[in-house]
Amino acid sequence: MTIDEVVLLLKASQATGLTTLQEIILRYSWEGKTHTNIACEAHYDEESVRKIAAHLWQLLSDFCKEPINQSNFRHTVENHRLSKAHQQLVKEFNKAATAISLEFPSSPVSLNSRFYIPRPPIEELAYAEMAKPGSLICIKAPKKMGKSSLILRLVACADNQGFRTVTLDFQKADKAVFATLDIFLRWFCTNVSQELQLEPKLNDYWDEDMGSKVSCSIYFHQYLLSVLETPFVLVLNKLDSVFEYQEIARELLTLVRSWNERSKEVEIWQKLRLVLVCSTEIIIPTKLTQLPFNIGLPIKLPPFTKEQIQDLALRHGLDWTNSKNVESLMAMVGGYPYLLRLAFYHLVGKGGLEGDLEQLLQQAPTKAGIYHEYLKQFVLVLQDEPELQNAFYEVINATNYVQLEPALACKLQSMGLINLESDRSTVACELYRLYFRQYLNKSESLNNNCVEQLF
Known part of the structure; x- marks a missing residue:
């Protein structure tokens, strides 16, 4: 198990969930910190930390069927996999919690949100x-x-x-x-x-x-x-x-x-x-x-990995561990957090886990897709900057990388539209290539008819 799986398991299995201090103790202990360190960094009384930790070790001992304490916590738990019963428990917990806490990804992920994905280290x-x-x-x-x-x-x-x-x-x-x-x-x-x-x-x-x-x-x-x-x-x-x-x-x-x-x-x-x-x-x-x-x-901050996307799916109540859905979604939007969270929001946001991923991906680069409102703002920005538009046009139509004028490359990178390695520019994801090809033309401004198509 990972530390995130440990936290989810305990949240799902306890009637009262986990307190903030309990989660801090688990995560800090996973990093190898002592009770003294935890008490100091979390600003809690050391004796309280020891008592709460002892209770957590007992719970985990019951789950793993072997003694767990502060010193062997990570080593022991990492060697255990969630049983099918525990996997189902976590899945049902995520499903119920998602229905309550689903957030439209329009702002920073709040501190108490279940949808924040850490990117260690x-x-x-x-x-x-x-x-x-x-x-x-x-x-x-x-x-x-x-x-x-x-x-x-x-x-x-x-x-x-x-x-x-x-x-x-x-x-x-x-x-x-x-x-x-x-x-x-x-x-x-x-x-x-x-x-x-x-x-x-x-x-x-x-x-x-x-x-x-x-x-x-x-x-x-x-x-x-x-x-x-x-x-x-x-x-x-x-x-x-x-x-x-x-x-x-x-x-x-x-x-x-x-x-x-x-x-x-x-x-x-x-x-x-x-x-x-x-x-x-x-x-x-x-x-x-x-x-x-x-x-x-x-x-x-790098894009999410396959494992992190699986974790994000799980937090939305979707078990994609042994599914090709992660690869299909990544092929369209890469590992970009906002694009991924918007997809998951629409897949589970109407009360059931019945969203059609295949249909979502087919519509993604079109006016009917979930990304249209977000992407059309970039078309309007590019309309006002012909040099930037021409540069991006080169990138989305290239079969390999493109070498752009540095200032233009930096601006496109800051917008999130391209990946920039040294002086090599490539389109950030397939969604952008497919979507923007409909609206961008080289060496000419976007005409009014093209802009009208956005609305």
């Missing part, structure tokens, strides 16, 4: 890095790959450890904020202050003679970090929005780099833990070239 690496003084994490993945869902869990982990947290979304900034570097950094400092429920005091620390970046650093050093008594996690989300303003992007990224470097020398800067989040490679624009921003722990 990504979560563990991110949690461990965030706990380090002065750390910096760069999370990069195309849209709809799970960045926001991971951020929710990073912030929750930080909150549980008593850290202060702020998530700054650059997409919410007015265009006027990007008029000058000084305006931008003052907006930046003001928003961070207010999110920390501190009175903005920019005029006390801002000095035109020293410049905006130095003033911003002084503000963080002498005011924000000095006031805070605990580590401070600052998430810079939708960083791509800043990339449209090259000078501001360059100055912001060099400022972030300097803060990270200062943490190695100045203790107060070790309080600051930075998380940068974007949909494409982080580039520092310069007059002569574009340089990749290589600093901190890079985290890329």
